[in-house]
Amino acid sequence: xxxxxxxxxxxxxxxxxxxxxxxxxxxAAMRYAVLGGxxxxxxxxxxxxxxxxxxxxxxxxxxxxxxxxxHAYSLVHDDLPCMDDDVLRRGKPTVHLEFDEATALLVxxxxxxxxxxxxxxxxxxxxxxxxxxxxxxxxxACGSRGMAGGQAIDLEATGKTLAVTELEFMHVHKTxxxxxxxxxxxxxxxxxxxxAQFKELDRxxxxxxxxxxxxxDVLDAQSSTATLGKTAGKDAKxxxxxxxxxxxxxxxxxxxxxxxxxxxxxxxxxxxxxxQLRPLADFIVLRRF
Ligand code: GRG
Numbered sequence: 001x002x003x004x005x006x007x008x009x010x011x012x013x014x015x016x017x018x019x020x021x022x023x024x025x026x027x028a029a030m031r032y033a034v035l036g037g038x039x040x041x042x043x044x045x046x047x048x049x050x051x052x053x054x055x056x057x058x059x060x061x062x063x064x065x066x067x068x069x070x071h072a073y074s075l076v077h078d079d080l081p082c083m084d085d086d087v088l089r090r091g092k093p094t095v096h097l098e099f100d101e102a103t104a105l106l107v108x109x110x111x112x113x114x115x116x117x118x119x120x121x122x123x124x125x126x127x128x129x130x131x132x133x134x135x136x137x138x139x140x141a142c143g144s145r146g147m148a149g150g151q152a153i154d155l156e157a158t159g160k161t162l163a164v165t166e167l168e169f170m171h172v173h174k175t176x177x178x179x180x181x182x183x184x185x186x187x188x189x190x191x192x193x194x195x196a197q198f199k200e201l202d203r204x205x206x207x208x209x210x211x212x213x214x215x216x217d218v219l220d221a222q223s224s225t226a227t228l229g230k231t232a233g234k235d236a237k238x239x240x241x242x243x244x245x246x247x248x249x250x251x252x253x254x255x256x257x258x259x260x261x262x263x264x265x266x267x268x269x270x271x272x273x274x275x276q277l278r279p280l281a282d283f284i285v286l287r288r289f
Contacts, residue, residue, distance in 0.1 A: 005044070008040050008043040009036075012068060012069075015118055022083040025103060026103060026107065032092075037229070038068075038071075041283075042064070042071050043096070044064075044203070045179065048275060049205075052190075052271045059190075063119060063134065063186050064182075066115040069115040071109070075090075076111070077104075080096055080105070088225065089229070099147070131188075137184045138181055141181035146175065153170040155169055161245075164247070164277060175209060180209045196269075200269050201249030212257040214243045214255055215256050221249060227288060278289075
């Protein structure tokens, strides 16, 4: 994990515009938002999946960077006063506080575009159709039937009680869609997987994406701001429906463990029995931050 975290840091550093390049303030803010923080779970998933499909690691670098740019974009916008209105992210002041609101908005817009540029401007797959699919996966994962749609549901749900099925719908879109796309994009950089195996890998992505957000709900309820590097206890304070409010802390933890088991079962049919994706599934569910 450390090697790959280092690798994605270097890749992002190289792909982001230099801080001195005009417009320098925007570029400095983009770099502030992306570099030097975060667990890099989505890139790690892309690398794990890419390894299983025999992908050229330099292609996976780009896929991993693209999903991390979209993720960083979503965090910057999520923290804005018109959304979650937060002051701390990855242990630092949020982008709109360190810079200003208009810059934070433009950072998100620019990272979104750069992500698509990065997976379009060079060959990413042996099969051109697979590269087009990558662009489609990422677009779907960001849009109104993906992350942005999940966020819309989240904003509407504040102060309401949601049924577990509605909660699942929200989480699968808000957080799960990009995690699922991270796995799919990594895998599409190589050609060594059959369509049936790709389907199983996609099931893995779906289960582990939901597990990730269930654990995020648990950590928000039980961890500290210092450990998380972002404001803890916000869901209860803002009266947000979560798996913890629906199932209780123990119920939510148990559900996350079940989702991990489902995810691991989906890996059984894959090359190397899922390789690095197995310990990553454990990390996602057992992490403390
Ligand atoms: C970006 C298309 C798009 C729209 C903006 C703001 C928004 C709509 C969506 C927000 C989605 C969001 C913030 C979901 C929460 C996901 C989540 C659990 C974030 C924390 O992820 P970690 O723990 O963070 O991977 P690090 O800092 O480790 O990368």
